[in-house]
Amino acid sequence: MRTVFEFVNVVSRSSSSVIVTGETGTGKEMIANLLHYRSARRDAPFVATSCALFSETLIETELFGHERGAFTGAIRDKAGRFELAQGGTLFLDDIDDVPLSVQVKLLRALQNREIERVGGTRTIPIDVRIITGTKRDLKQMVGEGRFREDLYFRLNVLSMVLPPLRERRDDIPDLVRHFVAKYARTRGVPVPELSPVVQQALQRYQWPGNVRELENVCERLVQTCTCGTVRIGCIAASVLFAAPPKADAVSVAFPQPTRPVSLDDRLRAVESNMIAWALKVADGNKSKAAELLNIKRSTLGDRIIRCGLADTQPSRNNDPQPAH
């Protein structure tokens, strides 16, 4: 994240296009905002819009504006986002949701630095810095034919990638402190303390909604805390009892980084789990179980003995099962 901010400092002075890639809630718009207010354009408008908000036809009028009478309901002229951002920065979020037909028009606008309103004949010159936000990898979309290559190259002068929160867990305590203090201030209450269990739970959680989700959870903590210390009772149940990241049959939970583990023991545990599962599914029929595991019947016999599963009755209630 520090790299990101250093990069912002370096590139904010330029007027080149930037693509900000990051999952939902990682702060794409915040970075765009920062880029604008650090740039020479800071006194001109910063206009942000999400391209996912509008249907295909609406995006066009939204971006380029329309003339009075261009279509039913167009009762007056309307300036598009490009015009509104004249001299400043236009942040187009969710650019990956823009349909191919509009991509052509975007490309034209960027290439020629001029736009035409829908239903208009006048060409309007534009001087706008374009920052785009995307949650998908645009390059990959280009490869799949879902994003125009020429537009991609036009937008992709500078590229930034924002890491998801789960990949920068070290920042969680600071972020929590910041948001808790912020919401305590708004609510006019003393900043509550967080019990160690709560801190651990926040640290462990996967944060699919990233910083946005973290902020909401902190707001909730401050709102629900009645005793001055946030204990587990105050965290949203979804965070507290969240299932750990789904592991398939092969991958097992990673051990604590500080404790050594025996790889052989881990592998044997996986092996015996799988065998027990196959035996259960096959109702104890070893030939069927061997088929399920794609190994020879004789191999299965050997492995059963090696894992000490020889006495396993398939009817046992709490047979271990591989996680799905």
Add this chain to the structure above:
Amino acid sequence: MVSRDRVESVLDRIRPLMQADGGDIELLDVQGNSAKVRLTGMCAGCPSAHMTLYMGIEIVLREEIAEFEELQVV
């Protein structure tokens, strides 16, 4: 019919978390497919905690025990 042992074994998985924060959960009664519990310790008097833990524990119980119906926090 859900057995008391099954409910208790699910609660045992949640307990360490609560105990670490000075709270606990006590299984009072299991009737049919429903259970009655009481929160004790630190979070016992807090209405927010009641709501959260009630929802959370019920979700976990339903996940673990398919036929589980209702959790009552008293």
